[in-house]
Amino acid sequence: MPASRSGRALAAQPAKAVEPADGTRQHRLAVLLTDMVPGARIIRVSQHQPSQTWPSPYTRAYDERGQPMPLNRTQRVAAARWVIRAFPEANWDEAHDLDLATGTLRPTAGPRAHSDGGR
Structure with a gap:
């Protein structure tokens, strides 16, 4: 076991691995996004950022009440x-x-799809 600066051996930490057989790819993505944006319920994705005229990947997040x-x-x-x-x-x-x-x-259906100002 390698020694640390203090001279004591470092204990091995168990790795948090995502098993390929655990759930679908989309479900694993949803779990990762939930960790990235705590409290989010819906992630809205588009190729058009509201402030730009050219395509650009863009995301908006909404909580369980539908609030941005x-x-x-x-x-x-x-x-x-x-x-x-x-x-x-x-x-x-x-x-x-x-x-x-x-x-x-x-x-996405409805007026909120492109009309909300982002952020």
Whole structure:
């Protein structure tokens, strides 16, 4: 066992591994996003950031009451990329909602899909 600076041996820490057979890929993604955005219930992903005219991965998060949650830029871009890569068959010309409780992705319907100002 390697020694630390104090001279004592370091104890091995058990690794937290995600087993490939545990749940579906989409469910594992939902678990990771729940850890990234605590309190979020729905993640809305689109290719169009409200302040830009060119395509750019963008995410909005909503809590269980449907209220928007603040996300920093890293969270917005990383979450959007993860979801887009996990669901390549989706039509990303329109926004989609990922339900973090079930891992289900569905197209966004209604006026809130493109009209909320983001953040």
